[in-house]
Amino acid sequence: MNEPRDTSANAPENDDDARLLCALVDGELSGDERAVLLDRLAHDTAAAERVEHYRRQNAALRQLFPLPSEGASLFVQPRTPWRRLGLAAASGLVLGLALGAALPWQALPWGMGQPDFAQRADVAYAVYVPERRHPVEVTVAEQAHLLTWLSNRLKQPVAAPPLGEYGYALVGGRLLPGDSGPAAQFMYQNAAGTRLTLYITPFPQRKLALQLLREGERRTVYWANQGLGYALSGPGDEARLRAIAVDACNALGGDASAWSG
Amino acid sequence: MSFESDLLVWLPHLRRYARALTRDQAWADDLVQDTLERALSKWHWGRSGNLRAWLLTLLRHRFIDQLRARRExxxxxxxxxxxxxxxxxxxxxxxxxxxxxxxxxxxxxxxxxxxxxxxxxxxxxxxxxxxxxxxxxxxxxxxxxxxxxxxxxxxxxxxxxxxxxxxxxxxxxxxx
CATH class of the missing domain: 1.10.10.10 (Winged helix-like DNA-binding domain superfamily/Winged helix DNA-binding domain)
Structure with a gap:
């Protein structure tokens, strides 16, 4: 207010007015408040211009920050307005149904015999595969470091089997929270940019032969051996994913022939 | 019904908000990743409320922490x-x-x-x-x-x- 030229920004009464005009632009006024204000704007051109400016700011900001589209095929927009999703999430029902309709479970429903880690592996695949953060191949030295780090965090030795025979190179690994302790996720990529992930987490409950989880276009083959659960996730091609999983399972000390198909 | 699939719905929104806050793609990716990890580890069933607001809150806290770390x-x-x-x-x-x-x-x-x-x-x-x-x-x-x-x-x-x-x-x- 020491600055006579810039009177609009800071004077309290202008601040109040700006709040009112903002509330109009943001749809936060009741029907009555809105009607009164619109009446006023009909002859208060200065205020009308401000409202118009706020609207233009909004349009420009939305244009500046479009919704990122990568991985868009995986992301399903719920049909319910998002303000109602709080309730939906609380009931655990409505959003689940909306998603269920869009991403039908083709395998057994969740909780019907699959270990949680297979689900988590599938979701972790969906979450991280679109990221383009680590596009370079992990060097041998980095790989050793990565394996040591992940083994320490999982408190068991973990290994990333080579999948070069199938054209996939290891491009990175990350630590994720799992339901029975931390989980490691290795990411592989082929020349075409297709990605596979191998998810590894403690699973002391029992030994599991190779099994398949289908979720939308994603496939996960999972098994458990020597206290660790493994899940190999990738896009559609089931036969190929199974073949890779068999090799990975054998390379990791399991016995894939126990799998009957 | 999985919380994780609900999370996927908001992922593009988290990315957008992170990019707008930081205006730095790598920083934004880190923020989103941290937020997801935090969300996955902090979630418990019976938690009620608005998932999106909660995710944005987590993201913002990470951002503020990282700003502090980058100080000034x-x-x-x-x-x-x-x-x-x-x-x-x-x-x-x-x-x-x-x-x-x-x-x-x-x-x-x-x-x-x-x-x-x-x-x-x-x-x-x-x-x-x-x-x-x-x-x-x-x-x-x-x-x-x-x-x-x-x-x-x-x-x-x-x-x-x-x-x-x-x-x-x-x-x-x-x-x-």
Missing amino acids: IAVDDETAPWQHLPAPSNEVDGLLLRDVERALYRLPLEQREVLLLVAVEELSYQDAAKVLQVPVGTVMSRLARGRERMRALLAGPVAGDATSTRAPLKVVKHTP
Whole structure:
């Protein structure tokens, strides 16, 4: 207010007015408040211009920050307005149904015999595969470091089997929270940019032969051996994913022939 | 029904908000990744409330923490990530996007973040208040001041005039 030229920004009464005009632009006024204000704007051109400016700011900001589209095929927009999703999430029902309709479970429903880690592996695949953060191949030295780090965090030795025979190179690994302790996720990529992930987490409950989880276009083959659960996730091609999983399972000390198909 | 699949729905929104906050793709990716890891580890069934607001809150907390770690980044600091952007050259409704972007990153952080939540993420005032952990009245004042400031900046003769807004990013303590 020491600055006579810039009177609009800071004077309290202008601040109040700006709040009112903002509330109009943001749809936060009741029907009555809105009607009164619109009446006023009909002859208060200065205020009308401000409202118009706020609207233009909004349009420009939305244009500046479009919704990122990568991985868009995986992301399903719920049909319910998002303000109602709080309730939906609380009931655990409505959003689940909306998603269920869009991403039908083709395998057994969740909780019907699959270990949680297979689900988590599938979701972790969906979450991280679109990221383009680590596009370079992990060097041998980095790989050793990565394996040591992940083994320490999982408190068991973990290994990333080579999948070069199938054209996939290891491009990175990350630590994720799992339901029975931390989980490691290795990411592989082929020349075409297709990605596979191998998810590894403690699973002391029992030994599991190779099994398949289908979720939308994603496939996960999972098994458990020597206290660790493994899940190999990738896009559609089931036969190929199974073949890779068999090799990975054998390379990791399991016995894939126990799998009957 | 899995919480994780609900999470996927909001992933693009988290990415967008992180990019707008940081204006730095790598930083934004890190923020989103941290947020997801935190969300996956903190979630427990029976938790009620608005998932999106909760995720945005987590993301914002990570951002504030990381800002603290980077300490003293001023809005017009030469090294701030948003100083080195390829400027968009198109125009929307008579406003040059380049100018709008520049004005946005000249706002104090607390005005910028509320503007992003309301104008871009289209949150209600109440949900924005939840994310920012301030009263609704504070959301309204910051928003009003932010928009007025944007208007003044966009009307100004030289948007690049450095003397006008050398305000450091203020990291505000969250008070309930």
